[in-house]
Structures are given as C-alpha cells and as structure tokens.
Amino acid sequence: MKILLDEEKCVGAGQCVLAAGDVFDQRDSDGIAVLLDEHPGQERSGAVETAAQLCPAQAIRIEKG
Amino acid sequence: MTAPALQIARECPYAPPAQHVEMRENGGVSRVRLPSGKEAWAVSRLDLIREMLSDPRFSSDRDNPNYPALATVPPPPPSGGSRKLLIQLDPPDHAPARRAVISEFTIRRMAALKPRIQEIVDERIDAMLAGPRPADLVEALSLAVPSLVICELLGVPYTDHEFFQTRTAAILHRDTPPQERGATYAALRAYLTELVCGKVREPGDDVLSRQLAAGADTEDVVALALLLLVAGHETTANMISLGVLTLLERPERLAWLIADPARMPEAVEELLRYFTIVEYGNSRVATADVELGGVLIRAGDGVVSLSNTADHDPEVFPDADELKLDRGARNHLAFGFGPHQCLGQNLARAELDIVFTTLFRRMPTLRLAVPAGQVPFKSDATIYGIHRLPVTWDE
Amino acid sequence: MRDVVVVGASAAGLAAAETLRREGFDGRLTLIGDEPGPPYDRPPLSKQLLAGDWEPERLRLRSDEALAALDARLIYGVRAVGLEPRRRQIRLSDRDQPLGYDGLVIATGVIARRLPFGHELAGVHVLRTLTDALALRDDLREARRVVVIGAGLLGAEAAAVARTMGRDVTLVDPVAQPMHHQFGPEIGAVVARLHLDHGVGLRMLTSVTGLAGAGGRVTGVHLDDGTLAPADVVLVAIGARPATAWLDGSGLALTDGVDCDQTCRAGDSIVAAGDVASWLDHETGRRIRVEHRSNATEQGMTAARTLLGSTLPFRPIPYFWSEQFGVRIQAYGTWTADARVRIVDGAPEAGRFTAVYESGGRVVGVLGWNAAREVRNLRKLLE
Numbered sequence: 001m002k003i004l005l006d007e008e009k010c011v012g013a014g015q016c017v018l019a020a021g022d023v024f025d026q027r028d029s030d031g032i033a034v035l036l037d038e039h040p041g042q043e044r045s046g047a048v049e050t051a052a053q054l055c056p057a058q059a060i061r062i063e064k065g
Numbered sequence: 066m067t068a069p070a071l072q073i074a075r076e077c078p079y080a081p082p083a084q085h086v087e088m089r090e091n092g093g094v095s096r097v098r099l100p101s102g103k104e105a106w107a108v109s110r111l112d113l114i115r116e117m118l119s120d121p122r123f124s125s126d127r128d129n130p131n132y133p134a135l136a137t138v139p140p141p142p143p144s145g146g147s148r149k150l151l152i153q154l155d156p157p158d159h160a161p162a163r164r165a166v167i168s169e170f171t172i173r174r175m176a177a178l179k180p181r182i183q184e185i186v187d188e189r190i191d192a193m194l195a196g197p198r199p200a201d202l203v204e205a206l207s208l209a210v211p212s213l214v215i216c217e218l219l220g221v222p223y224t225d226h227e228f229f230q231t232r233t234a235a236i237l238h239r240d241t242p243p244q245e246r247g248a249t250y251a252a253l254r255a256y257l258t259e260l261v262c263g264k265v266r267e268p269g270d271d272v273l274s275r276q277l278a279a280g281a282d283t284e285d286v287v288a289l290a291l292l293l294l295v296a297g298h299e300t301t302a303n304m305i306s307l308g309v310l311t312l313l314e315r316p317e318r319l320a321w322l323i324a325d326p327a328r329m330p331e332a333v334e335e336l337l338r339y340f341t342i343v344e345y346g347n348s349r350v351a352t353a354d355v356e357l358g359g360v361l362i363r364a365g366d367g368v369v370s371l372s373n374t375a376d377h378d379p380e381v382f383p384d385a386d387e388l389k390l391d392r393g394a395r396n397h398l399a400f401g402f403g404p405h406q407c408l409g410q411n412l413a414r415a416e417l418d419i420v421f422t423t424l425f426r427r428m429p430t431l432r433l434a435v436p437a438g439q440v441p442f443k444s445d446a447t448i449y450g451i452h453r454l455p456v457t458w459d460e
Numbered sequence: 461m462r463d464v465v466v467v468g469a470s471a472a473g474l475a476a477a478e479t480l481r482r483e484g485f486d487g488r489l490t491l492i493g494d495e496p497g498p499p500y501d502r503p504p505l506s507k508q509l510l511a512g513d514w515e516p517e518r519l520r521l522r523s524d525e526a527l528a529a530l531d532a533r534l535i536y537g538v539r540a541v542g543l544e545p546r547r548r549q550i551r552l553s554d555r556d557q558p559l560g561y562d563g564l565v566i567a568t569g570v571i572a573r574r575l576p577f578g579h580e581l582a583g584v585h586v587l588r589t590l591t592d593a594l595a596l597r598d599d600l601r602e603a604r605r606v607v608v609i610g611a612g613l614l615g616a617e618a619a620a621v622a623r624t625m626g627r628d629v630t631l632v633d634p635v636a637q638p639m640h641h642q643f644g645p646e647i648g649a650v651v652a653r654l655h656l657d658h659g660v661g662l663r664m665l666t667s668v669t670g671l672a673g674a675g676g677r678v679t680g681v682h683l684d685d686g687t688l689a690p691a692d693v694v695l696v697a698i699g700a701r702p703a704t705a706w707l708d709g710s711g712l713a714l715t716d717g718v719d720c721d722q723t724c725r726a727g728d729s730i731v732a733a734g735d736v737a738s739w740l741d742h743e744t745g746r747r748i749r750v751e752h753r754s755n756a757t758e759q760g761m762t763a764a765r766t767l768l769g770s771t772l773p774f775r776p777i778p779y780f781w782s783e784q785f786g787v788r789i790q791a792y793g794t795w796t797a798d799a800r801v802r803i804v805d806g807a808p809e810a811g812r813f814t815a816v817y818e819s820g821g822r823v824v825g826v827l828g829w830n831a832a833r834e835v836r837n838l839r840k841l842l843e
Contacts, residue, residue, distance in 0.1 A: 011404045012163070012170070013406045013408075013410060014172045015406075017172045018172065018411075026173065028168065028174075030167060030168050031167030031170065032164070053837070054395055056402045056404065056406035057406075058840060112832050116832075116836055352482075353475065353761060354475065354501075356753065358832065359781065361504075361521075363521060363522065364475075364522075365522075
C-alpha cells in the first residue's frame with residue numbers, strides 16, 4: 001500500500017490525523033498534513049482508507065499492492 | 066408550476082422534517098421556494114452534498130445576489146467590512162487565506178489548549194455549584210465555555226471578558242432587533258479594531274498577534290476575529306446544550322458512556338451527526354451549468370444543502386434516526402465538507418469532550434428542572450439548538 | 461477586442477458568452493443560434509422530455525432576465541453559412557451583409573446522421589433538437605411498434621423510454637452489445653441484460669438494409685438477415701457529424717470537427733467549443749472530441765478565456781451520465797477499445813456496481829452503475 005498526499009489540496013482539517021495518527025501528521029508551521037509513513041502495513045489499511053474518505057479536500061490517494 | 070416552500074423548522078428535535086426526507090428519497094435534488102420567494106435547489110443526499118461542496122464551480126460567496134440566503138437566519142453573517150470573510154471566499158483566493166490560519170487549529174495545537182479548556186470548564190462548574198438552583202445551563206455553561214475559549218485564543222484581556230460576553234450574547238440572541246444587532250456589531254467591531262491595534266503595538270501570545278506578525282493587515286485580522294467569534298460560539302454552545310439534554314434523557318447510555326472516558330470521542334462524533342445543527346449552512350451558488358444527481362443546476366442557481374437530512378440517511382447510517390454512541394461513523398456533514406470544512410472542528414471536539422466528561426463527573430445528580438417536553442428548541446433557526454435548559458442537582 | 465461573435469446558442473456557446481462577461485469583457489457580444497428559441501438543455505430530450513415528464517419550458521437554460529443580463533445581441537433562427545478569417549467576417553443565412561468580429565467562438569454542435577434512404581417516410585425520426593424530440597414524442601403516443609436503429613447512448617435511452625411507455629421496442633445495431641462504443645463489451649452486456657429484462661427486443665450484430673413503407677408512412681425495417689422488423693415509428697440514432705459545412709473553404713483545419721490546439725484555439729482570434737470542437741490532449745498529444753453535456757460547458761469556458769488571452773490548456777475529466785429503466789449510469793474518463801474493465805465493487809446481478817477501465821497500466825475511465833457515491837470516490841484515480 002502506497003499513500004499519495006497532495007499538499008496543495010490539503011485544507012488542514014486534521015481528519016487524517018484523527019483517523020490514522022500513526023500515518024499522518026500536521027506540520028506545526030502551517031498545519032498542512034504530512035505523511036509519517038508512506039508505505040504503512042496492511043493492518044493500517046482500514047484506518048488509512050477512512051482518512052482518505054474523510055479528507056474534505058480529497059487530497060489522499062491510496063495505491064494498492 | 067411553483068416549487069413547494071422549503072420547510073425550515075424541525076418537527077422533531079431528533080429527526081429531519083418529513084418534507085426533506087421525501088426529497089432525499091426522490092433523488093436528492095429538488096426544486097424549492099425559499100422564504101424570500103426565490104426558487105432554489107435543495108440537495109438532501111450525503112454523496113451529492115459532498116460532490117457539490119468539492120466542486121469549485123459552486124461558489125460560497127454570500128454576497129452573490131443569487132446565494133440562497135434563508136431570510137430567517139439568526140444571526141446574520143457578519144460583514145467583513147471591505148474584506149470578504151474566509152467562509153465566502155472561492156478559489157483561488159480561498160486557499161492562501163485559509164492556509165494563513167490553519168496552523169492555529171491543528172490537532173496538536175488543540176491538544177495543547179486542552180488544559181486551559183479544562184480550567185475554564187471547571188471554573189464554570191464551580192460557579193454553577195456555588196450558585197442558585199435551578200440554573201439555566203445554556204447561560205451558565207454552554208455559551209460561557211466557548212466564549213471564554215475564544216477570548217483565550219484571540220487574546221482578549223481578562224478584564225474585558227464581560228464587555229465581550231454581553232455583546233456576543235446580544236448578537237447571538239435571536240430576539241435582538243436588527244438595529245440593535247447592527248449597533249452591537251459596530252461596537253464589537255470597534256472593540257476588536259482597538260484590540261488588534263493594541264496588538265500591533267504590543268504583540269501577545271495569541272492568534273491575532275501571530276497573524277499580524279505574519280504580515281496580515283489590521284482589517285483582515287479584525288474580520289478573522291469576528292468570524293472566529295461568531296462561527297465558534299453559538300455552534301458549540303448549541304451542541305453542548307443538545308448533548309447534555311439528550312444524555313440526561315438516556316440515563317443508561319449516559320452511565321455506559323461515563324464508565325470509560327475513552328468512549329467520549331466517538332460519542333461526541335455521533336452527537337455531531339445526530340443533530341447536524343448547521344443544517345443549511347453549506348449552501349452554494351452555481352457559477353456554471355453543473356449536473357448534480359441527474360439534474361442540471363444552471364449557472365446562477367442557488368443550492369441549499371439539507372445536511373441534517375443527509376446525515377439521517379439510513380442508507381449511509383443504519384438506523385440513522387437512532388443515537389448510537391458507539392457508532393463510530395465520522396463521515397457526517399456536521400462540519401461541512403470540501404475546502405471550507407470547519408476550521409475549528411477540532412476545537413469543538415475538544416470542548417465537547419471536556420464539557421461532557423467533566424460535567425457528568427462533577428455533577429452526578431444533574432437533571433432537568435422542567436419536563437423534557439417543555440425545553441424550548443430553536444426550531445425555526447438555521448442553526449439548531451436550545452434557548453434555555455433549566456437544570457438542577459443535589460448538593 | 462471589442463466585438464465577439466458566438467456562433468451556436470446551446471450549452472457551449474452560452475457558457476462561452478457568460479464566461480466572457482464574467483471575466484470582464486465589456487465589448488459588443490453577439491450570440492447566434494440556428495434554432496428558433498433560446499438556449500435549452502439537450503440531455504433530457506431523450507429522457508424526461510421524451511417520456512412526457514417534462515415540458516419544453518423546463519429545459520430552458522436561462523430565464524429571460526438572465527439572458528438580458530448578458531447584455532448580448534441574441535439572434536435566433538439564423539445559420540452561419542460562411543467564414544472569411546482574413547477579413548474577420550462571417551456570412552449569415554438571413555442577410556447579404558457579412559457580420560464582422562474581432563473574436564469568434566465556434567460552437568455549432570453536431571447534426572444527426574441520417575440513413576441514405578427512408579427519411580421521406582412519415583414516422584421516421586432523428587433526435588437532436590427540441591423540435592425533433594417533440595415530433596418523436598407525438599408519434600410515440602400513437603405508436604404500437606417502435607424500432608430504434610443505433611444502440612448508442614441516445615438510442616438506448618430512447619428505447620428505454622418507449623418501452624416504459626408500453627410500446628413494443630426493437631433495438632438494432634451492427635455492434636455486439638448496446639453502448640459498446642461507450643462502455644466496451646463487458647458493461648455493454650450488462651446494458652443488454654437490462655434491456656432484455658424490460659422486454660426490449662435486441663437485434664445486435666444486425667444491420668439495416670432498407671425501410672419499408674406504405675402510403676408514405678413507414679411500416680418496417682429491413683434487416684440484413686433477410687427479416688423485416690415491423691414498425692410504425694422508427695428512430696434513427698446512428699450518431700452525429702460536426703456542423704462544419706459552413707467552414708468549408710475557410711482555411712480552418714477540419715479533420716475532426718473544428719481542430720483546436722490545447723487551449724481550444726482554432727485560428728487567429730478564433731476558438732471553438734462543444735460537440736463541434738476537437739482539441740489536442742495536453743498529455744498524450746491525441747486529438748479528442750467529446751459529445752457530452754458537461755464538456756460543452758467546460759470547453760465553452762476555456763475557449764472564452766483563451767480568447768481573452770489565457771494560455772491554460774483544456775484538461776477536462778470527461779463525464780457523462782445516462783438513465784435507462786431507472787438505472788443511473790455515470791462515467792468519467794476517456795477510454796479506448798484496448799482498455800480492460802474490472803469490477804471494483806458490487807455486482808451487475810445486484811443492480812449496483814462500480815468498474816474501472818485500465819489501459820497501459822493506467823486507469824483511463826471509471827463507471828458507476830447506480831453507484832454515484834462510489835464512482836465519485838473513484839474519480840480521483842483519473843486526476
């Protein structure tokens with residue numbers, strides 16, 4: 001599983017951090033989301049998919065495999 | 066053929082109006098007549114509302130004459146003066162404006178604020194316990210907490226809290242006559258302008274000072290302060306009141322909930338979905354012809370989102386009209402969707418969590434002082450809530 | 461630029477005119493349409509209007525007030541018959557005097573293709589304009605047996621409407637499955653199942669060799685297997701060709717409609733948009749022409765901005781939707797015959813699914829069958 005995060009789209013709602021705090025974080029300087037783990041293990045797929053679904057800016061994409 | 070008038074009032078506090086449900090079940094995009102007599106579209110399905118709110122061809126600009134304003138909105142959207150408020154900006158202006166303030170509302174920043182919120186909540190509960198019984202929870206707690214937290218964020222000196230609170234309350238009170246509300250806005254704006262100018266000379270450790278330090282001009286910062294004030298106040302207050310009422314009415318679930326503080330975040334999320342109090346707030350105006358749900362929305366058409374109805378769709382949320390504190394569904398529209406999704410949502414979550422946890426722990430005998438049927442709901446407001454919530458407790 | 465003429469008063473032309481005004485163009489604006497009335501929306505022609513659920517008024521794209529606010533000269537019922545780019549003039553069907561411009565938007569759309577025979581018979585229809593749709597609707601009221609020639613988007617939708625009205629309907633096409641060109645064989649088979657389940661007679665892999673008539677009215681359709689499909693109404697829905705006859709000899713490139721560059725520019729101070737216009741895809745360099753509703757609006761807006769000096773390429777994610785027998789199909793992307801389709805979620809038997817089309821290791825299209833919510837999420841794969 002590979003995660004792609006579009007920082008340009010991010011609006012800093014923090015939904016991804018709430019859904020998967022071990023995969024996403026927000027930068028202190030500007031509040032924009034950052035990836036802590038670009039290739040999280042399969043056991044995180046549920047949380048990561050929730051994050052992608054909740055992201056109001058639809059800035060998260062997941063590539064399977 | 067004229068469209069049916071959009072029903073604004075809720076018939077029941079816990080469920081959307083039958084008219085809205087019917088519209089949701091008939092495709093989710095319906096023609097309606099607004100209180101102003103103008104026609105607009107009403108969108109009542111979650112997927113379609115999300116689609117609309119993600120689509121830059123729908124504008125948030127409340128100054129657009131075709132924006133589907135509901136005439137009975139209390140309070141009116143504050144004017145940003147010559148500056149547009151964040152909530153009414155469209156691309157490409159919106160992203161940089163929002164980016165300038167996101168860092169103030171990150172999860173980490175809100176976590177750091179929690180001890181201070183806890184102090185504020187404890188102080189208010191101390192005051193309640195020391196005061197007369199019964200008390201109005203709305204005034205004693207629901208409005209007071211978010212108001213004080215905002216003072217904290219904006220860096221309003223403690224000595225000015227009372228001025229600040231009475232003005233805010235007057236603006237938010239629905240019975241305040243329009244002229245008085247206008248005058249109060251002016252007073253508040255004057256106060257905030259002075260406050261901001263003071264921070265130019267003497268910066269503090271607060272949102273406004275940091276905005277100034279980052280290069281924002283005073284007028285922008287005043288507009289931001291007004292927006293944070295109005296957006297972060299009535300909304301959270303109403304959720305506190307509705308949440309307390311609902312939990313008091315369900316003692317078994319309340320007992321289950323407070324048995325483990327770790328259950329609270331999910332319960333807060335469910336309360337947010339269940340009430341979706343900003344039910345008409347995510348309205349838009351189309352700037353191009355756009356197909357939505359099989360219907361052509363024409364450029365210039367207004368679209369009202371019926372978010373509460375969407376959040377009660379049994380296809381999305383099984384047994385949607387039931388409150389399930391452990392539902393664990395966060396894909397609701399209580400904070401909107403798209404680039405304008407509530408900036409202060411994590412502040413609201415923190416406040417609600419701390420208020421509910423602390424209140425029921427410290428006042429275990431808290432109960433309604435009137436029959437539940439007599440609680441006055443804001444049934445005709447566009448932000449749903451409770452006017453007064455008389456409560457009492459044992460010493 | 462002080463004088464812009466928009467030829468074509470449907471979705472693309474209107475979007476261009478409105479965008480010009482919104483982006484600050486305050487010169488003279490003229491909008492010319494060859495149909496008799498103000499701009500209207502075409503997708504409902506083969507859906508709600510044909511079914512009798514909606515009346516023409518509901519198709520109007522803009523109210524009189526909104527059109528007045530455009531502050532444009534609106535000329536209806538007039539065709540452009542020639543273009544002289546060097547003189548910056550167009551010729552119109554109703555006057556000898558040419559019309560000058562210093563900016564031109566071509567949005568003349570497409571014209572329904574006809575069979576080489578049979579159109580003189582009463583009961584034989586095409587479906588492109590409001591007039592066409594109303595005539596077909598009138599004829600369907602009295603009809604018993606309807607043959608639809610062509611099982612593309614328009615033909616499949618019209619067949620579904622006629623069948624829902626209780627008519628005997630036969631759908632004929634030389635391809636293997638309805639909507640084969642739009643959806644490929646696998647999803648085409650699902651469309652076929654839908655039509656069969658509702659009692660439409662499918663005659664796939666079958667060509668039409670002639671029309672039979674008596675007393676000036678159609679009585680049936682001769683098929684290449686030697687049979688005759690009886691009919692008292694025939695709809696010919698075999699596609700459309702770009703309305704570019706008036707541009708012959710103008711010097712504009714017309715290999716696929718009006719050939720444009722990446723920004724919808726077709727020539728000196730000339731842009732084109734909508735069904736009539738092809739453009740060079742920013743990434744692949746391929747020439748694309750799309751005959752869908754939302755593309756008309758988006759391309760109209762880009763064309764207007766190009767005319768005003770923008771150099772941003774036109775990079776849409778094409779989108780279209782269809783409704784047949786209450787099923788709502790939505791599709792994003794542009795896929796080709798070599799694309800492989802994969803069901804992502806749900807199942808055709810369940811009446812609800814999503815699918816992706818992949819080509820060269822990339823997702824080139826996504827499709828939702830009664831699955832608006834899901835297909836919207838899949839759309840991200842195309843960005």
